[in-house]
Amino acid sequence: MTILGIDTSCDDTSAACIKDNKIISNIVLSQILHSKYGGVIPELAARDHIKNINNIVERAIDGIGFDNIDGIGVTYGPGLVGSLLVGLSFAKALSYVLKIPFYGVNHLEAHLFSLFADQELKIPFITLMVSGGHTELVVVREKGKYELIGTTLDDAAGEAIDKVARMLGFPYPGGPAIQELASSGNPKAIKFPRANVSGYDFSFSGLKTAVLYYLKNKCQLLDDDSKLPDIAASFQEAVCDVLVDKVLKASEEFKISRIGVVGGVAANLRLREKFNHTGVEVYFPKLEFCTDNAAMVALCAQFYFDKNENSPHTLKVNPRANFKTGITN
Ligand code: KG4
Ligand code: ZN
Secondary structure, eight states: OEEEEEEOSSSEEEEEEEETTEEEEEEEEEOGGGGGGTSOOHHHHHHHHHHHHHHHHHHHTTTTOGGGOOEEEEEEESSOHHHHHHHHHHHHHHHHHHTOOEEEEEHHHHHHHGGGSSSOOOSSEEEEEEOSSOEEEEEEEETTEEEEEEEBSSSOHHHHHHHHHHHTTOOSSOHHHHHHHHTTSOTTSSOOOOOOOSTTOBOOHHHHHHHHHHHHHTGGGGGOGGGHHHHHHHHHHHHHHHHHHHHHHHHHHHTOOEEEEESGGGGOHHHHHHHHTSOSEEEOOOGGGTSSOSHHHHHHHHHHHHTTOOOOTTOOOOTTOOSSSOSOO
């Protein structure tokens, strides 16, 4: 059973093949053209997907061949409308020509499936999904059935990280730069605020603004590079503290001690370290499966393939799809 996965939800063009749930290929082309703008420019992203998708899919099926593909999984949302349209249209056309089913995959559910890319994980578990656009806390009692218990009230964790990185003069996406800078800084140097939101929701815009005011009030800091590692480390520590605390609270109250952390921010080494010191049973995907990739889309599609729940060719993109709008198309 071979599934081709395609993800063009944001600024990465990706295609992957899985055979009997094992990843055979996972090609990701990250669009570096956005870095100089400090964020993703939707129109440029869509155009770049159009330019690259043929080649990326061909590389993903190299040695496999179109004739040996049994189904296609493709992200239909959430994401940028123009970017999503490229992947979905491509997948529909391919499914039509090859006469094989296709599966519209929710990008958030795909991130959740990245946990199964290279490890066994027993259900139930709690998932913390931390990406550039989402910060969600989800109880997973069954694959395909999710209980959203918390979300961000403003900026996503990754969004705040990208914005702070920009303030410090680093290109988009800022996560890796913040992590690198923080590795030589003191996380206790500056006491940035940890938002105390009730329940399981998150808020990161206050923290982001605190960094902005810190920089404004001490504007000479930007001329003095030696202070940047302490700022990055203190900021990163605040983000990680908030994420870890909320997850531990949920773990205790829901009496579920298995935790899965997914999404681009799950690549953060300090976050991994902090979770590993909590004593809960925590699972992270390999780094290559944290940031956007099509292998996780193919894994999710395989689940719906096995249930015989393919999508109609009339399926539309849904840029705002989330855990509330329902996970399947
Ligand atoms: O999941 P993802 O690739 O795309 C979305 O679906 O949004 O996540 C991208 C986010 C960006 O905000 C990026 O800065 C962040 O993940 N990120 C990191 C790291 N690597 C990527 N944040 C912190 N530390 C990292 N090492
Ligand atoms: Zn993503």
